[in-house]
Amino acid sequence: MKIIEGHYEIEVPEGVPVWDVDPYDVDILQDPDEYYAELRSKGPFVYIPKYSILACGRYEETKEVFSDWERFISSRGVGLQDFELEEPWRPKSIILEVDPPEHSVTRRVLARALSPKATAALKELFQETADRLIDELLEKESFEAVVELAEEFPTTVFPKAVGLKEKNSRALVDYGAMVFNALGPDNELRRNAMAMGPTTVPWIVEQCNRKNLKPEGFGATIFAAADAGEINEEQAEKLVRSLLSAGVDTTVTGIGSALWCLAKFPDQFKRLKDDPTLLRPAFEEVLRFTSPVHSFCRTASGDTMVSGTRIAEGSKILCVLGAANSDERQWKEAEKFDIGRRPTGHLAMGTGIHGCVGQNLARAEVAAVLTSIIAKVEEIDFAGEAVWRPNNAIHALDKLPLVFKRA
Ligand code: OVM
Numbered sequence: 001m002k003i004i005e006g007h008y009e010i011e012v013p014e015g016v017p018v019w020d021v022d023p024y025d026v027d028i029l030q031d032p033d034e035y036y037a038e039l040r041s042k043g044p045f046v047y048i049p050k051y052s053i054l055a056c057g058r059y060e061e062t063k064e065v066f067s068d069w070e071r072f073i074s075s076r077g078v079g080l081q082d083f084e085l086e087e088p089w090r091p092k093s094i095i096l097e098v099d100p101p102e103h104s105v106t107r108r109v110l111a112r113a114l115s116p117k118a119t120a121a122l123k124e125l126f127q128e129t130a131d132r133l134i135d136e137l138l139e140k141e142s143f144e145a146v147v148e149l150a151e152e153f154p155t156t157v158f159p160k161a162v163g164l165k166e167k168n169s170r171a172l173v174d175y176g177a178m179v180f181n182a183l184g185p186d187n188e189l190r191r192n193a194m195a196m197g198p199t200t201v202p203w204i205v206e207q208c209n210r211k212n213l214k215p216e217g218f219g220a221t222i223f224a225a226a227d228a229g230e231i232n233e234e235q236a237e238k239l240v241r242s243l244l245s246a247g248v249d250t251t252v253t254g255i256g257s258a259l260w261c262l263a264k265f266p267d268q269f270k271r272l273k274d275d276p277t278l279l280r281p282a283f284e285e286v287l288r289f290t291s292p293v294h295s296f297c298r299t300a301s302g303d304t305m306v307s308g309t310r311i312a313e314g315s316k317i318l319c320v321l322g323a324a325n326s327d328e329r330q331w332k333e334a335e336k337f338d339i340g341r342r343p344t345g346h347l348a349m350g351t352g353i354h355g356c357v358g359q360n361l362a363r364a365e366v367a368a369v370l371t372s373i374i375a376k377v378e379e380i381d382f383a384g385e386a387v388w389r390p391n392n393a394i395h396a397l398d399k400l401p402l403v404f405k406r407a
Pocket of ligand 1: 094096097179241243246
């Protein structure tokens with residue numbers, strides 16, 4: 001059998017439209033809305049010959065595939081590569097790229113480390129950091145919000161929350177770019193990201209060691225689970241690596257996209273300032289509207305059926321979360337950014353047993369930044385053109401020049 005992008009070529013299931021598109025084309029990654037709409041319009045699934053994968057973008061099927069961990073597994077990788085056929089670029093994640101029962105143990109440990117109680121304890125650190133940053137930005141005529149706020153905030157608070165002893169924001173951001181681009185095909189984006197390996201990976205691996213972690217923080221909670229015999233030392237190191245893999249680029253993107261939405265829709269910013277109880281619903285709408293993680297794959301564990309489509313064992317299914325989050329079958333006026341919508345059930349943080357384990361933390365970080373902004377900033381304006389940064393799994397800003405006018 002022929003291998004394409006690290007998995008076996010599959011046959012086109014009966015009745016499934018063949019769509020000659022490259023979902024990893026730079027233009028689509030930067031501006032995906034038309035691609036999302038076309039994907040949904042073609043049916044519950046399409047077959048994409050370039051990569052020999054199925055893709056889904058309607059809400060119902062995307063949710064079904066994403067939440068059924070028995071039929072659509074993660075242990076063969078959540079990118080295009082099938083880990084049963086090829087070695088992944090790094091040892092497998094023991095939470096993202098495993099199924100139950102292994103997953104249940106590691107998930108429990110990380111859920112404890114990132115519990116609502118653990119994140120609530122960081123509230124003051126988050127608020128003080130956000131207030132200081134926003135005060136500094138108010139002094140400037142304009143600023144580059146991706147670097148000076150969206151990256152600056154998480155790379156300041158997250159290493160402290162984990163308990164890292166060394167600061168290296170560049171390595172954290174670059175490692176995130178590697179991890180997420182690695183989920184796509186062997187394209188230029190992936191190759192460029194992988195080229196950062198030698199300057200990035202050794203530092204990341206080193207920080208996961210117990211001796212490089214403070215006695216307090218998420219890292220310490222993970223190693224306490226090793227001391228209790230729940231996991232071993234090597235697993236503890238891998239779970240710290242998961243924090244460093246998934247905790248930076250995602251929150252950087254969430255903050256950047258929130259700023260972009262508020263700058264683009266000033267009426268919604270005003271509404272938020274007038275009613276701060278909308279702060280959390282506003283961020284959920286940012287997530288639905290921008291889908292920071294635009295797509296993840298699953299692999300069919302056996303022959304199965306979804307909405308009348310036959311799916312063969314070993315098929316890679318690209319779940320286009322961004323398309324599901326803008327599906328008009330699910331969302332009224334889906335193309336509208338409405339902070340009062342309360343978009344329960346959006347898939348931006350996944351769903352089911354693999355749903356984002358850091359979501360309390362992510363929401364707490366963004367809440368601190370937005371709380372500070374609505375108190376201190378009267379108006380957010382663009383100071384230049386916003387540019388999106390193509391990434392095989394993340395829909396993030398590359399440049400966001402902004403002006404804050406003082407309240
Ligand atoms: C990990 C991990 C978890 C979630 C997302 C992610 C692809 C990585 O465990 O390393 O990014």
